[in-house]
Amino acid sequence: MTRSVSPLVAFAVAAMGIAVYSVMDAIMKGLSIASGAYAAVLWRSLAGVVLLAPVFVLRGGRWPAWVALRLHVARGATGGASVLLFFWGLVRVPMAQGVALTFLAPLIALFLAALTLGERIRRGAVLGSLVASLGVLAIAAGQVQARASEQMVLGSIAILIASVLYAGSLILLRRQAQAADPLEVALFTSIVLGGLLLVGAPWFGAMPTTVQLPAIVAAAALGSVSAVALAWAYARAEAQVLAPVEYTAFVWxxxxxxxVFAERVSAWTVAGAGLIIAGCLVAVRRPTPAPQTEASL
Structure with missing residues (x-):
């Protein structure tokens, strides 16, 4: 059972989690540039396990039940693939542009919920998807005007695919946060992701240098704090209440x-982000109930 709190408090905690995660993004982009996204995500995940496991054990944490464990594995795999693609793409595009493209995730989550949970797709979701699509086209137009390199285009495509996977992880996070406490969610997400990446480490990984160790630990600590904060918030408020908090990441x-990287934000990116945000807000807005008439009373 989760303790009832004000949606405003849950929103504020989630906003803090997004701010912390944005700082982690900047650190991870630097690590990905230096040693590749695969190695950066791998070592951040393993460092996260090292940081969280002792706390989990000291708090009397136990091995999760089968239902919770399945959710941990599902979200760890889905979210892990999303994170890997995101940071691979973020090396090739400016941070603001990459984050703007991830704003499609809440909108995609609505359609995934309809497919997996049988929820009815409202007209607002369809309209919102059209508006958000214009935002993606605006960002693409900015790349065309700036004569973006092939690597930048590939990076944008990777982030779009990451957004689809992230949308799936948002749905799993809501269920995961209701089945386990925030610390368990953060720990086992790191365990699953680190374990999966270790399989390919001999071919795609690289040992971190001594200079990189503080950045890896900092990224793991910030990622863990963010994961706990978001899991805490999602356990106490509906996903549609918290979805808009994702958009604060654009400012950060x-x-x-x-x-950090001397990147400039183009007007095309700002316009595209605005359209994507507008589309998502239209999609998640609840329809106003029709006023009751005397005939309906």
Whole structure:
């Protein structure tokens, strides 16, 4: 049972989680540039296990039940593939542009919920998808105007695919957060992701240098704090209430991209992000109930 809290409190905690995650994104982009996205995600995940496991054990944590374990594995695999593709793409595109493309995830989640949970797709979701599609086209138009390189285009495509996978992980997160406490969610997500990546480590991984170790630990710590905060919030508020908090990441990514990587945010990216956000807000908005008439009373 989760303790009832105000949706505003849950929203604030989720917003804090997104801000922390944005700082982690900047660190991970630097690590991915230096040693590749695969190695960066692998070592961040393993460092996360090292940081969280002792806390989990000291708090009396136990091996999860089969129902929760299945959710951990499903979300770890889905979210892991999303994270890997995202950071591979983020090496090739500005942070603000990459994050803007991930804003499609809440909208995609609505359609995935209809497919997997049998929920009815509202007209607002269809309209929102059309508006958001214009946002993606605006960002693509900006790449055409700027004569983007092939690598930048591939990076954008990778992030779009990552958004689809992330949408699936959002649905799993809601179920996962209701079946386990936030610390367990964060720990076992890292365990699953790290375990899967270890399989390919001999071919795709690389040992971190001594200089990179502080950044890896910092990324793991920030990622863990963010994961716990988001799991806590999603356990106490509906996904549609918290979905808009994802959009605060655009401000953080634009600021961090400018400060850390000297990236400029184009007007096309801002316009595209605005359209995607508008489309998602239209899609998640609940229809206003029709006023009751005397005939219906």
């Amino acid at each position: 990514s634009a600021l961090l991209g400018w400060l």
